[in-house]
Amino acid sequence: MITPMEVQVRSSTVLALGDPNTEPREVPLTIFDRFACDIHIAVLYAFTAPTPSNADIVEGLSETLAHFPMLAAQLGHDCGGRPCLMVGGGGGGVLVVEATVSSTLAEHMPLEPSPDLLLLHPRTEDAAHLLLVQLNRFRCGGLVVGLSAHHKVADGQSMSAFLVAWGQAVRGIPIDPLPLYDRSWLKPRVPPRCEFQHWGLDFMPITPRDDEFASHNNLVEPSRITNILLRYSSEFITGKLKAETKAKYTTFETLLAHVWRKITAARGLEGGEETTIRVTVNGRRRLKPPVSDHYFGNLVLNAYPRSTAEMLARGGLEEAAKVVHEAIARTSGDYVQSMVDLGDMYGDEELVPVYGTEGNVLSPLVDAESWLRLRFEDVDFGGGGKLCAFLPTWVALEGLVIFIPVVGEGGGVDVMVSLLREHAEVLKRISHSLH
The missing domain is CATH 3.30.559.10 (Chloramphenicol acetyltransferase-like domain)
Structure with a gap:
């Protein structure tokens, strides 16, 4: 500022x-x-x-x-x-x-x-x-x-x-809708069964074997990490990015694929180096029957698109968007149910989420969150003033990416990216390049 x-x-x-x-x-x-x-x-x-x-x-x-x-x-x-x-x-x-x-x-x-x-x-x-x-x-x-x-x-x-x-x-308006706290959906199968690999992805193994899932625990001085805000207009997203993918994928999937490619290049990853996105997915509508949007608590889990740096560079935006789309689709109701069953099977264990075990540098991982479908822009305290800005506060966690709707007319998406300073400078230069 x-x-x-x-x-x-x-x-x-x-x-x-x-x-x-x-x-x-x-x-x-x-x-x-x-x-x-x-x-x-x-x-x-x-x-x-x-x-x-x-x-x-x-x-x-x-x-x-x-x-x-x-x-x-x-x-x-x-x-x-x-x-x-x-x-x-x-x-x-x-x-x-x-x-x-x-x-x-x-x-x-x-x-x-x-x-x-x-x-x-x-x-x-x-x-x-x-x-x-x-x-x-x-x-x-x-x-x-x-x-x-x-x-x-x-x-x-x-x-x-x-x-x-x-x-x-x-504003003196009755609160509507009221939050729901019903947990009847949190029902394990009989017998409970985990059909997916949650250890090492979602939670650290209870008894790690031979450092198979040992955290890389990269730590740097927080001052080496910076946050930047990239603005993508509706015209750029529709006219440029979605044109590249023949409009096959959602705005989030398309833009995430684009940003993933640019972050990979800015980090200097090359060849067969593997990079993964940890994408936050809302599980409410994935369960069958779906859980009400008004349920208050946590009901998110992750999808894990993976690729190599070389494929992201050579395959183009459409191939990257396909990888993102398919990984999110795999985070199905069955995956959510598998997590429910995991909670029943290991309810007495000290479960440690993979979050927070990795230090403050996630590279080659990207941790992506979308706030595009939430109602943050509907917050209104009244009085006649207008919401003029909404953004996450400074976070010294390299690899964090948050997608935010642009406040005001014109639309578009703001993408907050946290990277090492030298990589952030590169990303700013190439963020809107289509190559």
Whole structure:
């Protein structure tokens, strides 16, 4: 950012739910909660003035949390040592920080990835709360909401529903739809059976053999990693990329294939070096019968497109998009059911997701998440101001790629890419090349 961001914290409070004189309710973590990475996911929402007062926004948050109590819970273990959420009982709560920024919002627009964005959030390291909110009021009256939610509680679909509901509460509109907590779909087969290879892909093996799945655990100084935002217009996606693939694949599949090829080139991978994308897939509609979109919690898993650097370079965009499409298609209802059965078979084991065991450099892996079909752009606190920016906050994890809908007219897709600085410079130069 050109203008330095001077943020001053004015107050810090905890919104508590539940009666401290009662015992908390234990809610077991599902296999999909246990699979989610053990970190807070941080996003920023920027609104132009005028916006409601902080007091009205916090009051709406309190009303909303009554319907989303898991976000005010605590992570813990039940009497059998199994991971669970401790809901109510006076513990937990949501941290709400109010801050002011000495500059105007316009001085920082368009918002671009920068370590300065971390100033707009409470610190998440060793955070005592699963949901942390910071209301950043700019000199012009503009507002940036910094929100960090622990991934063990909810996935993107659930968090977007929560944010839309929060906006409804602030505007005095009944929350609709309400979240669903029914877990009747979480039903293992009799007997349960794992038909797919989850060890080494989704979870670390319980007893690794001969370092077969040992993590490469690449670590570098976080300052060597940077985040860049690549913008792809609707015209470029349709007129250039989809023309290359004869419009056989979705926007996400086509653009992911393109970005995969460019990242592979920017990293300098060559020949037979294998590269994999870890693609987040929503499992709700893949199960039979499907799970409601309004289910609150985690119900995502991964697809794993694989290729060699040489094939990506020589095969062109259409071949890469085919690899992506087929891998996502293989993440079927049967695959989701296999994960459900895995949770039943190993419910008492200390399962360790592959996430978080790899250090902060994923290369040659790419970790891709799509936020294109979520409802983040529908968040509206009212007051007359408009959503003018939405993006993930700075993440020093090489190989992370997040697809975000462009805010405003014209459409298109913003792609946040986290890479080593030298590779990011190359990617910026070649990001829109069709070769």
